[in-house]
Each structure stands twice: as C-alpha cells, then as structure tokens.
Amino acid sequence: MRRLLTRVGQALLTFAIAVTLAFLLMRLTPGSPLPALDEQNRFTPAQEERLRKLYRLDQPIQVQYWEFLQAAFDGNLGPSIRYTGQTVTGLIAARLPATLLLGFTVLLLNFTFGTWLGVWQAVREGSRLDHGLSLLSISLYAIPSFWLGLTLAWLFGLEWRLLPVGGIHDVVMSPDADLGTRTVDLLRHLILPAVTLSAVSIAATMRHQRSAMIEALRLDCIRTARSKGLSERQVIFHHAWRNALGPMVTLFGLWLPILVTGTVFVESVFNWPGLGLLAAEAIGNRDYPLIMGTTLLSAALVVLGGLIADLLHGMLDPRVQAL
Amino acid sequence: MTDATTQPRSVWTTRAGRSGIVLLGLIALAAVTLPSILPDYRAMAFGHLLPPSGAHLFGTDYHGRDLLSRVARGAQISLMISLGAVLVAATIGTAVGLLAGYLGGWVDSVLMRTVDAALAIPRLFVLLLVLAALDRIPLPVLIVMLGATGWFGTSRLVRAEVLRLRHEGFVSAAGGGGAAVWGIIFRHLIPTAAGPLSGAPTRGGADVLLLEAGLSYLGLGVQPPTPSWGGMILDGLPFRSEAPWFCLFPGLAIVITVLAVSLIGDGLRQTLTPDRA
Numbered sequence: 001m002r003r004l005l006t007r008v009g010q011a012l013l014t015f016a017i018a019v020t021l022a023f024l025l026m027r028l029t030p031g032s033p034l035p036a037l038d039e040q041n042r043f044t045p046a047q048e049e050r051l052r053k054l055y056r057l058d059q060p061i062q063v064q065y066w067e068f069l070q071a072a073f074d075g076n077l078g079p080s081i082r083y084t085g086q087t088v089t090g091l092i093a094a095r096l097p098a099t100l101l102l103g104f105t106v107l108l109l110n111f112t113f114g115t116w117l118g119v120w121q122a123v124r125e126g127s128r129l130d131h132g133l134s135l136l137s138i139s140l141y142a143i144p145s146f147w148l149g150l151t152l153a154w155l156f157g158l159e160w161r162l163l164p165v166g167g168i169h170d171v172v173m174s175p176d177a178d179l180g181t182r183t184v185d186l187l188r189h190l191i192l193p194a195v196t197l198s199a200v201s202i203a204a205t206m207r208h209q210r211s212a213m214i215e216a217l218r219l220d221c222i223r224t225a226r227s228k229g230l231s232e233r234q235v236i237f238h239h240a241w242r243n244a245l246g247p248m249v250t251l252f253g254l255w256l257p258i259l260v261t262g263t264v265f266v267e268s269v270f271n272w273p274g275l276g277l278l279a280a281e282a283i284g285n286r287d288y289p290l291i292m293g294t295t296l297l298s299a300a301l302v303v304l305g306g307l308i309a310d311l312l313h314g315m316l317d318p319r320v321q322a323l
Numbered sequence: 324m325t326d327a328t329t330q331p332r333s334v335w336t337t338r339a340g341r342s343g344i345v346l347l348g349l350i351a352l353a354a355v356t357l358p359s360i361l362p363d364y365r366a367m368a369f370g371h372l373l374p375p376s377g378a379h380l381f382g383t384d385y386h387g388r389d390l391l392s393r394v395a396r397g398a399q400i401s402l403m404i405s406l407g408a409v410l411v412a413a414t415i416g417t418a419v420g421l422l423a424g425y426l427g428g429w430v431d432s433v434l435m436r437t438v439d440a441a442l443a444i445p446r447l448f449v450l451l452l453v454l455a456a457l458d459r460i461p462l463p464v465l466i467v468m469l470g471a472t473g474w475f476g477t478s479r480l481v482r483a484e485v486l487r488l489r490h491e492g493f494v495s496a497a498g499g500g501g502a503a504v505w506g507i508i509f510r511h512l513i514p515t516a517a518g519p520l521s522g523a524p525t526r527g528g529a530d531v532l533l534l535e536a537g538l539s540y541l542g543l544g545v546q547p548p549t550p551s552w553g554g555m556i557l558d559g560l561p562f563r564s565e566a567p568w569f570c571l572f573p574g575l576a577i578v579i580t581v582l583a584v585s586l587i588g589d590g591l592r593q594t595l596t597p598d599r600a
Binding site (some may be wrong): 018257265291295298 | 332338339369436438440441442443444445446447448449451452453455456457529533536537553556560562563564567570571574577578579580581582585586
C-alpha cells in the first residue's frame with residue numbers, strides 16, 4: 001500500500017513538472033497564434049489588441065500559467081484560438097474516437113501477431129527461422145512510417161485502386177446508407193493506416209515477447225513440466241507463456257502514449273481525423289490552448305502508462321512488491 | 324548464468340553487428356565517393372522525371388537533377404546530422420547522469436524528476452514547436468535540437484551505472500586515497516561505464532535518422548536546396564504515379580541506413596547480454 005501511494009505521488013509530481021515544462025517551452029519559443037486567424041492580413045492593430053486581450057495573451061506569463069492551472073483543475077482547458085467558438089476539450093473529444101479506433105486496432109494486430117511470432121522465435125531460439133524473424137522485425141522498425149504509408153497508399157489506392165487513400169469514410173456515400181455499408185466502408189479506410197502503424201511498431205512487441213519467453217523457458221518449472229511428460233504444447237502455452245506475461249504487461253503500459261504521438265505521421269499521411277493530426281495542426285497554428293490540451297493528454301498517457309505497467313507488474317510478480 | 328567463453332567479446336564477432344558495420348561502411352563509402360563521380364547534385368542539366376536507366380541509375384527529379392547524386396549527397400547530410408546529434412545527446416546525457424549519480428541528494432532528485440517529466444513530453448511535439456517557430460533552420464540548430472531532445476534516456480542509464488559503480492571497491496578506494504571528485508569521474512567512472520552504455524548511442528542514432536527524415540518531410544528539417552531524404556520524398560509526392568522512383572529511392576536509403584545502425588545496436592546488445600540477443 002505504501003509503495004502504491006509513493007508511486008502515485010511520484011507520478012503526479014512528474015506530471016506537474018511536465019505540464020510546467022511544456023507551458024514554458026510553448027511560451028518561450030517565438031510566434032503567435034494570431035497570424036493563423038488573420039490569413040488575409042487584414043487585422044488593424046486595434047483588432048489585434050482586442051484579440052490579445054480576449055485570449056489574455058497580454059498578461060505576463062506567470063499570470064497566464066496560473067489562470068491555465070486554475071481552469072485546468074476544473075476540467076476547462078479553454079477555448080481554441082484557431083477553431084473559433086470551440087473548446088479544447090470539445091475538439092479533443094471529437095477526435096478521440098478515430099484515434100482510439102486506430103490505436104486499438106494496431107494494439108490488437110501487434111499483440112496478436114507480435115506475441116505469436118515472438119513465442120515462435122523463442123521456442124526455436126537460434127534457428128534460421130529465429131534469425132529471419134529478427135531481421136524482419138528490425139527491418140520493419142527501420143521504415144519511416146510516413147514513407148511506408150505513402151508507398152502503401154500509392155500501391156493499394158492509386159495503382160491498384162483496391163482501398164481508399166485517406167479519410168475515415170467515403171465522402172460521397174449516401175447519407176442513408178445502412179449500418180453494414182458504413183461499417184465496411186470504415187474498415188476499408190482503417191486497413192492502410194492500421195497496417196502501416198502496426199508494421200513499424202511490431203518490432204518492440206516481438207523482441208519483448210521473445211526475450212521474456214526465452215527466460216521463461218529456462219525456469220526450473222519448465223524442466224519439471226517436461227519431465228512430468230506434458231506435451232510440448234502444454235509446456236509452452238500453459239507453463240512458459242504464463243511466466244512470460246509480466247514483461248508484456250509492461251509493454252502495454254509503454255504502448256499507451258503511441259495513441260497520440262506515434263500517430264502524427266500516419267494520421268497526416270492518411271488524413272485520419274485523430275489526435276495526432278490535431279496536435280500537429282495546433283502546433284503549426286500556434287494555437288496555445290490546443291497545444292497545451294494535446295500535450296497534457298499525451299503526458300498524462302505516458303505517466304499513466306508507466307504507472308499501470310509498474311503496478312500490474314507488481315501484481316503479477318509478488319517479488320516486486322517486496323522491493 | 325552465462326558462460327564467459329561463449330559471450331561474444333566485440334560487436335564484430337556477432338553476426339548482426341558485423342552485417343551492420345559492413346552495411347554502414349558501404350553507405351558511408353558511397354556517400355563520400357559517389358558525389359565526385361556522379362553529376363553535380365545541383366545541376367538541373369537533364370530531362371524532367373527520367374526513369375532509372377544506365378545514365379541515371381535512380382532516374383531524375385522534377386528539376387532534371389540526377390537522383391542518385393542527390394541521394395548520395397543526402398547520405399552525407401543525414402549521417403552528419405545523426406552523428407552530431409548523437410554526440411550532443413551523449414555529452415549532455417553523460418554529464419547529467421554523472422552529476423545526479425555521483426552527487427546524489429537533492430541534485431539527484433531535481434535532475435531525475437525533471438528527466439522523468441521531460442520524457443513525458445513527446446519529443447516530436449517539442450521539435451515541431453521549436454522548429455516551426457524559427458524563420459530559418461540552419462543545420463547546426465537542427466543538430467543541437469535533435470541532440471538536446473534525445474539525452475533523457477541516456478542520463479538515466481549513466482546515473483544507474485554510476486550508482487552501481489560507486490559502491491565498487493576501486494571507486495571508494497580512489498575517494499579514500501584523496502582523489503578529487505572530477506578525477507574519479509573522468510579516470511574511473513567514465514571508462515568503466517562506457518562499455519555497458521555503448522548501446523544507447525546506436526539506438527539514439529537510428530531514432531535521429533528517422534526523426535530527421537520525418538521533420539524534413541514536414542518541411543521543418545533540412546531546408547531546400549540542401550538535399551535530404553525526407554525532403555526528396557516530399558518533393559516527389561505529387562509525382563507518385565508518373566515517377567514512383569522519385570519517392571522510392573530516398574525512402575529505401577533511409578530504411579537501409581536505419582537498418583545498418585540498428586543491426587550494430589543489436590550486435591552491441593548481444594555482446595552485453597547474450598541471453599537476450
């Protein structure tokens with residue numbers, strides 16, 4: 001219990017420092033959100049002054065920081081500057097479903113194929129298959145996600161015309177299409193971004209699972225299980241794999257932040273209306289409240305992911321609690 | 324436990340490490356020699372968007388420049404940037420890790436909490452935030468930015484290594500013998516910690532290569548007319564259907580280079596922890 005409280009306190013402190021650092025960084029770099037509003041360059045100095053007052057950009061930085069904190073504690077991240085009339089929380093909530101859909105599809109792909117391949121590698125450790133799969137995973141990691149996305153979009157979308165190249169649904173679909181048609185359409189749009197993101201990120205899952213499984217296969221209980229005359233299948237899946245799960249849980253915690261940050265390139269290539277794209281646009285427009293909102297969310301995911309990984313690891317492995 | 328005789332001693336003895344070193348060596352060789360054999364990478368002297376042929380192995384780009392020359396020049400730029408960024412990151416990371424680990428106390432707490440927090444802010448956001456605010460992005464600025472956002476993990480590793488070594492006999496002996504703190508750090512801690520920590524820069528190098536390509540693709544990395552792989556992919560985007568080679572070759576160059584660096588990293592890992600090879 002004490003360990004839990006210390007760990008949670010530590011996580012909160014880390015989060016608080018991260019928010020402060022992000023705020024300082026954002027305000028100390030040059031630039032202003034106003035030009036993005038004033039595309040035709042028609043603002044008079046008086047209008048500009050009014051906008052600065054409206055968004056409290058005329059206040060000293062510590063006042064702005066304090067006001068931001070007070071509002072954030074009430075769950076209010078302020079109005080977006082670029083998207084006039086919309087709140088930051090509203091914009092994030094609107095983009096959340098697309099990001100979650102993409103993120104969990106990738107998670108499912110990675111943990112299904114990555115785990116399976118990793119176990120397979122561990123069981124045949126040192127074989128040709130093991131080396132080949134290692135080379136495959138390291139090669140996939142070496143591919144820039146935006147380039148893979150562009151290449152797949154070009155092949156499957158433009159050359160072979162099999163799949164849509166961008167967006168989340170067909171823009172010319174009739175508004176009264178039934179649920180089945182809509183679902184198929186959504187899945188067709190999901191395939192390329194999900195495969196791209198999964199391909200470039202599956203290496204971590206494979207490697208983690210492989211080394212955890214190799215370690216598990218060397219445990220004494222495995223020798224016992226084998227000598228009991230259990231089938232190799234039972235030994236691998238019932239005994240070894242269970243012991244190899246701990247590290248995979250850690251990986252799940254570390255994976256959470258990918259939801260926002262790992263998707264920036266893939267979302268912009270496929271014009272997928274998720275959080276990564278929103279964050280990149282916000283930075284480009286210097287939309288301070290929206291930048292803080294998306295950064296806050298990703299920092300929270302990083303800290304939370306680490307915390308979850310730690311705590312689950314402790315639950316699965318009682319030895320950790322003793323530390 | 325591991326049998327000392329089966330543990331590979333140097334990265335060259337591992338298959339992954341050897342392939343990585345050979346591959347990276349070939350890339351570096353090509354980057355150095357090709358530009359002097361091939362047409363000038365700036366010369367707009369050829370037909371627009373010519374497909375790959377004997378005269379232009381990678382074809383030509385929209386402005387009629389030889390793509391192989393540009394990819395080779397891009398290799399020089401990319402390798403220089405990642406080497407520079409890795410050096411910057413390793414220097415800052417080692418300095419902070421040594422300070423935190425050796426001094427301990429409140430210095431350690433402040434530094435490590437800040438590092439934890441910095442790790443929670445996405446590196447890409449920080450880079451975009453700073454680079455988008457600049458009117459021009461000179462190469463040294465790009466290198467320093469990539470390095471300054473990449474040292475957090477290294478500092479943690481160095482600190483952990485220092486904490487481990489602090490309690491080893493030879494460090495306490497040096498301290499007890501009256502050696503100065505900096506003497507202990509430079510003469511004893513750094514050389515001993517260097518081996519176990521050598522994997523971090525290769526991982527960092529692969530990440531920097533990918534990040535730089537991504538930033539250049541977004542127009543926030545290497546600035547035209549300086550050729551970069553990411554920038555070439557951006558240039559080739561509108562011509563994907565009529566001239567697929569325009570995007571294809573710079574992309575393959577990134578993949579092969581990152582692969583070479585990662586293979587070296589893999590080899591290094593095997594020399595340290597053969598179990599997890």
